[in-house]
Amino acid sequence: MISTVSNKPPQSIESARLRKLQLLGILCGFGAGAWLGAAEAPTKLVKLGVSPLVVSLLMVVGVFFARWSLPALIRGTGQMRADIRQAPHLIVWGVLAGCLWAVANTLTIFAIRDIGLSIAFPLWNINSLLGIFWGYVLFNELRDAGKLRWFTVLGGALLMFTGATLLAIASSAQSPAAHSLRGILAALGAGVLWGTMYVPYRKAYLTGMNPLSFIAFFTIGELGMMLTLALAYGGGPAALAHQLELAKPVLFWLMLGGFVWVIGDLFQQYAAKYIGISRGIPLSNTNQLWGLLWGLLVFGELRGLSSSLYAEVIGGSLLMAAGAGAIALSSVTGQEHARWKQAAEREGQRYNVDADYVQAALSGNDASSASDPSGRTAPHSSRSWLDYLLVVVTTTIFITLAVLARAPNMSLNWPALLALAAAMLIFLIACGLALWRVTRFN
């Protein structure tokens, strides 16, 4: 247990522990891919006549409930308060990241409407390229990584770009020109926003923030921004209320989509924390393959197209996935990790964050047991009545909405849906157990 505070630089994490954390980050990256891929499926309901802004808003409401209830359930809000006392600046970064997420998510709704899920998905996944760029420029990632790792990362990036180009060509052939341009722009815009959103993520994790604390503040930004967008573009409060009334039958499905997204995003946050954004984000972008599977198998997208277009879509997706895999599997060397620590020290000094706290959090240990500046010690995973209240209220809301929900009038392939849901469950259990064993969610 760390009980003293100091300004000394973080000590190195022992290599065995580092390897374990990297494997954990890789597993979380794959888990994130499965869950993030599934979360976009409910947005197919856009075609049922619900406004894209309302779809996005309702997903964010689901996200909001999930982002407060899950941390309350896993660690308790007392731990969140302790984290924020150590690094209060991260409230601002969390809210900013949430705003970026909300705008990006809204853009994806428009992209799906105009060019379809299977095409839009890989296009906005260019965010991983941007993640690599920001990781290198701002946070010393890939510095001193050696030629082989640079080759792997750049080769992977090239593969991803080629794949995205193939998909863009396929989308042009599928949709009318005007819609296709708008859809491609929306998907690429979402990619840029999400790619930049990882700057606050990395900022937070370099200074030791626990993902479960970060996402709670993140969601304030996303709900605030989404509500503003819905009111501004939805015609005001009365029109928004009317739209929400129309969306009643699909309320549960959209909020469920948001909930699923949060689980995927949580795994993504752990991946970003333990293997960095330049590797963690491409890995979680395997969600494109899951999105493709949901689109093709469950929703029957791309039916009736020519075989050459099928080849372009599938080939493009596989190229992007191969590129992402190559990037992700270029492991972090000791020298590169030393550069990460320099970036962490820089952040710690700028924002006056305790070095022990940073070190404990980077190594997945109990960071909150480091005393805060006033000498108080954070409570140890004790849950208060507030935590139980958050969990009970969220559960009640979801059960109520599920009872009121109507199954969408769409043709779905149920066996495929169940198989994909089972795969998600396996990832949830595997990642959850691994996180508990290695870090106790610290």
Added chain:
Amino acid sequence: MIRKARHTLPKVCAWTKRGTNLPNTKHASPSSAVWTEILTDLHFWIPVIVLFAGLVVLHWIR
């Protein structure tokens, strides 16, 4: 660098050091000093600019 200045003036800026008996200046919300650090951090303005650009694109395509 501003950061270095903090460490070269220990007597003037001693209150920023941890572990002293001086009053805790850290709270659960960002203070004005933290805001100053955020607003002078180049990293902060990159997401802010991208956010506004995204809003412009959204306004155009909706």
